[in-house]
Each structure stands twice: as structure tokens, then as C-alpha cells.
Amino acid sequence: xxxxxESGGGLVQPGxxxxxxxxxxxxxxxxxxxxxxxxxxxxxxxxxSGVVGGGGNSYYADSVxxxxxxxRDDSKNTLYLQMSxxxxxxxxxxxxxxxxxxxxxxxxxxxxxxxxxxVTVSS
Amino acid sequence: xxxxxxxxxxxxxxxxxxxxxxxxxxQTINTYLNWYQQKPGKAPExxxxxxxxxxxxxxxxxxxxxSGTDFTLTISSLQPEDFATYYCQQNYNTPLTFGGGTxxxx
Numbered sequence: 225x226x227x228x229x230e231s232g233g234g235l236v237q238p239g240x241x242x243x244x245x246x247x248x249x250x251x252x253x254x255x256x257x258x259x260x261x262x263x264x265x266x267x268x269x270x271x272x273s274g275v276v277g278g279g280g281n282s283y284y285a286d287s288v289x290x291x292x293x294x295x296r297d298d299s300k301n302t303l304y305l306q307m308s309x310x311x312x313x314x315x316x317x318x319x320x321x322x323x324x325x326x327x328x329x330x331x332x333x334x335x336x337x338x339x340x341x342x343v344t345v346s347s
Numbered sequence: 348x349x350x351x352x353x354x355x356x357x358x359x360x361x362x363x364x365x366x367x368x369x370x371x372x373x374q375t376i377n378t379y380l381n382w383y384q385q386k387p388g389k390a391p392e393x394x395x396x397x398x399x400x401x402x403x404x405x406x407x408x409x410x411x412x413x414s415g416t417d418f419t420l421t422i423s424s425l426q427p428e429d430f431a432t433y434y435c436q437q438n439y440n441t442p443l444t445f446g447g448g449t450x451x452x453x
Contacts, residue, residue, distance in 0.1 A: 259443070261391075268434065268445060268446075268447050268448045269383075269385075269391065269434055269436075269445040269448075270445070271436075271442055271443040271444065271445065274441065274443070283441040283442065284442075285442050286348075286442070319390055319391070324396065329379050329438050329439070332379075332438035332441070332443055333381050333393065333396045333397075333438050334381070334383075334391075334393060334436075335393045335396075335402065336393075337390040337391055337392070338390060339389075339390050340390055
């Protein structure tokens, strides 16, 4: 059974930093693209970042480029999102999601999602 | 970036109704279109990928169609558990983009 468990969310002041983690199990982690998607309170879904399987390329939304860094540790089956220079409008539930494939278009279909971790940016 | 536009943004329907939600892409995306269902307080779940392929375990009352720029999600006979918000998403290229969502109220 695929499981994705996010952690690391919390309250942080504007300009601060936070690192989210996503512990994966139930599948061969290194063989799949992985993503972060966020949802502000009462709003829709916004893709944040993705990384292909096998430690390849990573991609970012313009709204977080230069501030957020996605990484993966295939030896620990864990996905990370390092967030810095946080802004009030980064407040959201952050979901970790698994791609259907290692790279290309299948890797950009999100077939399993974690339950999310809440990040609140406020003074 | 590819813009995804869903309509309607909300609808009210009764159990047994046939429900149709549309999604339009700002440029052609072939059939690289996915549909997700999100229930209140829960994470989204994949319903349909590549425009018309049902994800494992999804009831057959859900179906998808379309290609190019225009897509449709149909629920053939609405059930009480289908109360949810539905999102389309293009996986043609990055940045991945979602439609604004359609809230289905029973």
C-alpha cells in the first residue's frame, strides 16, 4: 500500500525558513517522479515543485522559484521541500504527491497524495 | 503557462442525475489531462488520467473524454458520496496547472 506522510509544517514569521519532509513507503521510491502541491485556505490546488525519478531534473512554479528547493533522498525514501524567504501568501496545506512514472508525462500525473502538512506564515 | 478553465464553478444536483463538468486548456495538450476528486478535509484523489482512463478502484459511473483543448468529466448517476470538488490538471508540460475546481453539491 502506497503511503506518503508529510511533516515539518508549522507557524513561521515572514522571511523565515522551513523544511518539509515526505516519508514514502509501499513502492520503489527512486522509480517515480515526486511533487509538492499546495492549497491555500478555501482555495484551489497549486502545483509548487516536482522532481523526476532517479535524481534528475527538478521544476518549480514561478511563485516559488529562487525561494524553494525540492530534493529527494532515495536511500531514505524521503522527499523534501526547503522553503526560505517565506511570505504570508505561502500559507497553505502542502501535499506530497507521487507521479505515475519516472519521468515525462506519466511522472506528471499525481496518482497518490499524502494528507498534507499546514504551513502558516504570519507575524 | 497553460491556463485551465473549468465550468461551472459549482453545481447543485440530485442523486441519480447525470453531471457533466468541462475543462478547457489555453493551448492544445493532446490528451494529457487528469481529473481529481477532493472531499472536504481530505487530500485529492486521482479519478481519470490521459483524459479517459479510469484510475484503479474508481467506479465506472465516472468517465472522461476530450482531446486538444476541450475535455469533459461525466458522472452518469450521481451518488451521495460524490459530493466533492473536482479539479482538472494538465500534465502536458511544467508548470503543472489545475483548473479552478467545480464544487458538486447534492
